[in-house]
Amino acid sequence: MQENFSGLSTEKVNPNTLKIDIASTGDILQMINEEDQKVAIAVQKVLPEIEGVVDEVVHSISQGGRLIYLGAGTSGRLGVLDAVECPPTFSVDPELVVGLIAGGEKAFVKAVEGAEDREEFGKTDLQEIGVTPNDTVIGIAASGRTPYVIGGLRYARELGANTVALSCNEKAKISKEAKHVIEVIVGPEVLTGSTRLKAGTAQKLVLNMISTASMIKLGKAYGNLMVDVNISNFKLEQRAIGMIQSITGVEYEEAVSTLKKANNEVKPSIVMITLNCDYEEAKNRLEDANGYVRLAIER
Incomplete structure (x- = not known):
């Protein structure tokens, strides 16, 4: 036609x-x-x-x-x-x-x-x-x-x-x-x-x-940071560490250590440091907050 x-x-x-x-x-x-x-x-x-x-x-x-x-x-x-x-x-x-x-x-x-x-x-x-x-x-x-x-x-x-x-x-x-x-x-x-x-x-x-x-x-950001980034290479790992430091104020070594404990996940790392809790509690808090880091911390 x-x-x-x-x-x-x-x-x-x-x-x-x-x-x-x-x-x-x-x-x-x-x-x-x-x-x-x-x-x-x-x-x-x-x-x-x-x-x-x-x-x-x-x-x-x-x-x-x-x-x-x-x-x-x-x-x-x-x-x-x-x-x-x-x-x-x-x-x-x-x-x-x-x-x-x-x-x-x-x-x-x-x-x-x-x-x-x-x-x-x-x-x-x-x-x-x-x-x-x-x-x-x-x-x-x-x-x-x-x-x-x-x-x-x-x-x-x-x-x-x-x-x-x-x-x-x-x-x-x-x-x-x-x-x-x-x-x-x-x-x-x-x-x-x-x-x-x-x-x-x-x-x-x-x-x-x-x-x-x-x-x-859907809770994939904290401020304007991509806190749900998938750490699949060195560049992204360093970016993740930098985000953790920027948000929590900790030194590089603590950010690296916490990220490892958090299974290379940035969001629970932030919650763990801010609230001084373990990985399991951080994950539970994030789940209750529908993935929002800010809400998980404030609650």
């Missing part, structure tokens, strides 16, 4: 970059930079919509559900990228935040032609991971009309899952398939239709906000 793309703002010609092909290197970079500056402003306009989504994600996870990203091409890769960064950053189970991309994992590094054009593929991928009504499914598509995303969102909605549509066009097709709608209007791209540019940047900003804000609301 023929489809008219001319009405999509992401497909329109940008009048500010008509002569980019004959511009100097410096002027090309200036054009790109000037267009990029519009992205954060566009995201700012949809903060209330993003807020509603974060609250839904927190509710989903609190009820035993997951955060699931669904997209194709650049949009799919951005979803996968955000998902895989959550376990090391917040020590969550790799299955808690899931990124699905049309064409499967191999499509992350090499395009799988035609995979995004089949609605049933989106449904099938969600079925394979056993999506439930407790999950939040975020469909990502710069154009807002990707069949793979439409099929996935439609299935998730029918199943009773919380659904979100993230696009960069007004009145996007995927918006009709979701409970929550985020449309970040960044305007025409520097290179016409190249949505890996402003649209991709906007989607990355929004996904960063959703996952980060949700994890903070």
